Amino acid sequence: MSDQPAIKTENLGRIYKIRGAKKGEARQRVALADVNLEVPRGEFFGLLGPNGAGKTTLIKILTTLLAPSTGRAFVAGYDVARQPQEVRPRINMVSGGESSGYGLLTVRENLWMFGQFYGLDTKTTYARIDELLQIVGLADRARTKTSDLSTGLRQKMNIVRGFLTDPEVIFLDEPTLGLDVGASRDIRHFVRRWMDDRPGRTVLLTTHYMVEADELCDRVAIINNGRVLACDSPANLKRRLQREAIFKLEVSPLRNGVLAAFEQLPGVRKVVHSPQDGRSELDLILEADEALGGVVTALNTHGAHILNLQKREPTLEDVFVDLVGMSMTEAEKAGEQELMGG
Amino acid sequence: MSTLITTRPPDRGWRLFVRTIVARAYPRVIGQQREKAWIFFETFLPFLATVGYIYVYRAIQAPEDYIGFVVMGGAMTAFWLNVIWAMASQLYWEKESGNLALYIMAPNSLMAILLGMALGGMLATCLRALVITVLGTLLFGISFAVSSYFQLFAVFVLTMAALYGLGMLLASLFLLWGREAWQIATALQEPVYFISGFYFPVKSFGFAVALAASVLPLTLGMDAMRQLVFASGPSLGFLSVEVEIAILSVLAVVFIAAAKFWLDFMERKAIEEGTLTDRRR
Numbered sequence A: 001m002s003d004q005p006a007i008k009t010e011n012l013g014r015i016y017k018i019r020g021a022k023k024g025e026a027r028q029r030v031a032l033a034d035v036n037l038e039v040p041r042g043e044f045f046g047l048l049g050p051n052g053a054g055k056t057t058l059i060k061i062l063t064t065l066l067a068p069s070t071g072r073a074f075v076a077g078y079d080v081a082r083q084p085q086e087v088r089p090r091i092n093m094v095s096g097g098e099s100s101g102y103g104l105l106t107v108r109e110n111l112w113m114f115g116q117f118y119g120l121d122t123k124t125t126y127a128r129i130d131e132l133l134q135i136v137g138l139a140d141r142a143r144t145k146t147s148d149l150s151t152g153l154r155q156k157m158n159i160v161r162g163f164l165t166d167p168e169v170i171f172l173d174e175p176t177l178g179l180d181v182g183a184s185r186d187i188r189h190f191v192r193r194w195m196d197d198r199p200g201r202t203v204l205l206t207t208h209y210m211v212e213a214d215e216l217c218d219r220v221a222i223i224n225n226g227r228v229l230a231c232d233s234p235a236n237l238k239r240r241l242q243r244e245a246i247f248k249l250e251v252s253p254l255r256n257g258v259l260a261a262f263e264q265l266p267g268v269r270k271v272v273h274s275p276q277d278g279r280s281e282l283d284l285i286l287e288a289d290e291a292l293g294g295v296v297t298a299l300n301t302h303g304a305h306i307l308n309l310q311k312r313e314p315t316l317e318d319v320f321v322d323l324v325g326m327s328m329t330e331a332e333k334a335g336e337q338e339l340m341g342g
Numbered sequence B: 001m002s003t004l005i006t007t008r009p010p011d012r013g014w015r016l017f018v019r020t021i022v023a024r025a026y027p028r029v030i031g032q033q034r035e036k037a038w039i040f041f042e043t044f045l046p047f048l049a050t051v052g053y054i055y056v057y058r059a060i061q062a063p064e065d066y067i068g069f070v071v072m073g074g075a076m077t078a079f080w081l082n083v084i085w086a087m088a089s090q091l092y093w094e095k096e097s098g099n100l101a102l103y104i105m106a107p108n109s110l111m112a113i114l115l116g117m118a119l120g121g122m123l124a125t126c127l128r129a130l131v132i133t134v135l136g137t138l139l140f141g142i143s144f145a146v147s148s149y150f151q152l153f154a155v156f157v158l159t160m161a162a163l164y165g166l167g168m169l170l171a172s173l174f175l176l177w178g179r180e181a182w183q184i185a186t187a188l189q190e191p192v193y194f195i196s197g198f199y200f201p202v203k204s205f206g207f208a209v210a211l212a213a214s215v216l217p218l219t220l221g222m223d224a225m226r227q228l229v230f231a232s233g234p235s236l237g238f239l240s241v242e243v244e245i246a247i248l249s250v251l252a253v254v255f256i257a258a259a260k261f262w263l264d265f266m267e268r269k270a271i272e273e274g275t276l277t278d279r280r281r
């Protein structure tokens, strides 16, 4: 089965029943719809999307923890719903903020335990644990009780747990969630290095950090509301915005409602407003440089002062805005409101 | 990392099953050495209750063997506490901590995880039960008259199999009930002490009640052990030891089979509905 792609999904969908839904409320939620992906072996693949986009749902299906409602999914050539016993020995998963294992055990003992669940003999397990702990910089904590670890060190242990079994396909669900800059960087370096050292191994990473997707992934699928909107290399995705001009503007605080008017201006594709303390930040996606004049004039009419103006290269965030029509933060807010029935 | 040392391919099948049991039993056995406070409470509290009964029996001048009955009851209490608090509510706790998802995702079977939990808990508790027995024997001068070591061993093993089988069944049932499980566990604790005759022979309940109480493995287990260990045991016994052994065997098989059935059902349900592996819901 090693000629099969690492991951393949066909019209994959998942609908959750909502328990205890009151009259008039939705009884089910479409978390994933019509997902068609193919990830070849050896690829570092990213899933980028806001909260509630369906990233974890997709990972749960691929790791045999959740049944698809429609369509099919294959990992390492095996059907996740029909042949979970073939899929399971070949995969592993690490999630952000997970608290797996037992606090009373030491780091080394916890890792040994999880290795046993995959049938590794004790000698191999300890040799790998010591090697991997060394690489993530946790070797001096091998005999620390797990409950005494900080969040960052804890997550490094979880990472070692996932890679310990040398999986053909590893699923990383927001592995750097809530970590400080240093720990996040260590984890990113570790995964990158593992990929370089073990050709043919596949990583599927979900994240809502743009930089993470951009820096690590060979290809990225942008997902929102359960649907994959685009799937390509970060460079190609950004190339879609090549003809557009992107500006970052800092202005004195703007009143609400002014923005809608800006988007009506000729040549303005999209304006994302992020209010800051004492000022407003605007990201403008324009069809061409010339449209900037109109925006500046409009700002003047509204009595706003320009504090800073910068032209910049497109990021994956801009790609998301271009595809969805709003920023990731706005998409998350919209999703929450929908859930609250607003 | 380019090396990732491999000496031989990972085990599958029954070897993996055994590895999983041992690995899951490990934290239970180790845990009790690390948390000295647990040992204290789980040994000392049952012992205290035992001592209370002993003084009552001495005060009312009950037959001397009753003191032995109570010490044995106290020792067995440790196992019931372990089943209620560390087995029945355990899978629910594993779900909350995210372990359950990892256990389902691993190539082992959940049954091996449950068996490991049971085995580890049993071993750890044996030590406590032993301490209670030794202390009670020395402090209150209990005299034993073992009639058959072989039967005694068989009864103990079967009682443990049935009791922990029940624990495994409760564990997968409690997974369905979630938080209410804690209240159920608390509610079950005392009535079971009473109904299964921890501190007096169940024969005193009369046949019908004693028979109903026999659904709990400890009832017949303790009754048979008392008959085998104390001189006056047989005269106070409920059914003959042979019959009790037969019933205990049936209970062990039924509970373990039911646990397996429920566990498979829960795993399927978890995967269908997506609720059980989710910490937030």
Ligand SMILES: Nc1ncnc2c1ncn2[C@@H]1O[C@H](COP(=O)(O)OP(=O)(O)OP(=O)(O)O)[C@@H](O)[C@H]1O
Pocket (backbone or CB within 6 Å): A016, A017, A018, A029, A030, A031, A049, A050, A051, A052, A053, A054, A055, A056, A057, A058, A208, B273, B274, B275, B278, B281
């Ligand atoms: N068990 C469940 N029952 C009902 N709805 C669910 C369940 N699990 C997830 N959902 C809903 O399905 C949608 C997708 O959720 P999912 O967890 O897959 O998103 P995500 O992209 O991983 O988000 P996050 O960044 O918050 O982790 C959300 O609207 C979520 O509320």
Ligand SMILES: [Mg+2]
Pocket (backbone or CB within 6 Å): A055, A056, A057, A173
């Ligand atoms: Mg998620």
